[in-house]
Amino acid sequence: MECASSILSSIFTEIGKYLVEHSVHQANYLLRFKNIVEDLEKEDADLRLTQDRVQQEVERAKRNTEKIEKDVEKWLMDVQTVLEEIQVLKDEIEVKKTFLCGRCPNWRWRYKLSRRAVKKTREMSKLRERGNFNRVSHSTSLTDVEGPKDFKSFKPMEVAFSKIMEALKNDKNNMVGLYGMGGVGKTTLAKVVRKEAREKKLFDEVVMVTVTQNRNIKNIQSQIADLLGLTLEEKTEEARAQRLSKRLKNGKKTLLILDDVWEKLDLTIIGIPFGNDHKGCTILLTTRQQQVCISMRCQSRIQLDTLNDEEGLILFKKQVSISNDSPALNDVAKEVVGECGGLPLAIEAIGCALREKSIDEWKVVSKKLKMSKLSDVETVDQQVYTLLKLSYDFLKAKETKFCFLLCSLFPEDYEIGLEELLRFGLGLDLYRDADTIEEARSQLRVTINNLISSCLLLDAEEGFVKMHDLVRDVALWITSNGENVFMVKAGMGLTEWPKHEGLEQCTAISLMKMILNIFLMVWYVPS
DSSP: OOHHHHHHHHHHHHHHHHHHHHHHHHHHHHHTTHHHHHHHHHHHHHHHHHHHHHHHHHHHHHHTTTTEEEHHEEEEEEEHHHHHHHHHHHHHHHHEEEEEEEESSOOOOOHHHHHHHHHHHHHHHHHEEEOSSSOOOTTTGGGSSSSSGGGGSSHHHHHHHHHHHHHHTTTTTTEEEEOOOOTSHHHHHHHHHHHHHHHOOOSSEEEEEOOSSSHHHHHHHHHHHHHHTOEEEEESSSHHHHHHHHTTTSSEEEEEEEEEESSSHHHHTOOOOOOOOTTTTTEEESSHHHHHHHTOOEEEEEEEOOOHHHHHHHHHHHTOOOTTOOOHHHHHHHHHHHHHTOOHHHHHHHHHHHTTOHHHHHHHHHHHHHOOOTSSSSSHHHHHHHHHHHHTTTTTHHHHHHHHGGGGGSSSTOOOEEHHHHHHHTTTTTTTSSSSSSHHHHHHHHHHHHHTTSSSSESSSTEEEOHHHHHHHHHHTTHHHHHEEEOTTSSSSSOOOOTTGGGGGEEEOOOTTTTTOOOOOOOOOOO
């Protein structure tokens, strides 16, 4: 009996302790309301800081075309959901406090809000701890976005691709050259090679950079270093070259793709070891001129040919969305494609311009192409200039045409920010119908989408677009005379003000990346 009493006494004692502790715990919701709210706000602020840090890392990774980890994406969504719920809770607390305005508190709502606040504070704390990621991304995203999936359906691409891959697998080749006309698809093919080399793990590192006509050694060095995860703190080209060369000699097997090379390039000045200097570094360059491949001593020189009429017609039909059931359209389509010289860029551009147009408009374009003469344009590019100029002429709105021309003010291969274009457009009163900046921004987006769908601009990272170098050449040719005259010296590394007669006739002047640190000047001279 005494044993049973002892057990019951022990049980009641524990129950009593639990009830006391539970009562105190529940009472804290009422008595520590102010502290609980302060803890909530502090954890809210800390979580937002962590969110900002992770978001910045994610944006940086996206700019480098890296793939964001799934757990990071889920974490960001979870954080956003919780923060929205926290804001609702904070608003509710504020409303209750304002409603009472210093009067005796309502213990019931204070208890409920305190419990919710404590729960959310713990939830935010756990989320914040989860936000300490070792990495937010990985560098395999390019396998999804490099070149059209059906590129091998065109024989010139397939043949050149096979030859390049065979050359890259040959250890005796450390310099491979790909040459062909402007607009034939060299950059697209180079991106496909980059994808294949990464997927098949032919190299430890695969890096692709753009050289451009107005080559800038420091810019090329920076592109390579960024993709290798190397920071170049040195100021001179020589010191940067030494640092880059040391990094590339670290024992890894590297494929370095140099896109759009216009003349012989001294790789040692850039800091690229090759040949006997470093057997592990293989170069693939793309150029419009076979002579560049010869002067660079490429062991393997591969030409990317144009499309034949049949292949050109297939590509054209994809752009304009017509079937073989339209004999009249098909006949005119063959005539148009025949004037495109087998260049994919030209075929895509003219196809976009003729999409959803009547057969009469198609016939007009076909006749224009047959009769076109551009005496002031280099013979090799005459056909392409004519075709791209027609795509420009098909743009309906003057604002769209002028926006296209504005993009030529930026240096070759430059990522053009939409916000920069917006500022220029506002300054030039292109959006006079817009009552607010946001309305003007919306108008710009519509314009940019039209230019992208017309194959006159290329989509880049979010908020940016790019202009194919050949399309930019056409835009500069258009602005060399006529209603809108531009003087563009962007990216040419000028050290003094350019001598140019008739500045008063210019609508715009671009001096971006001058060594005199004049970034960009746009002058608008009323007629």
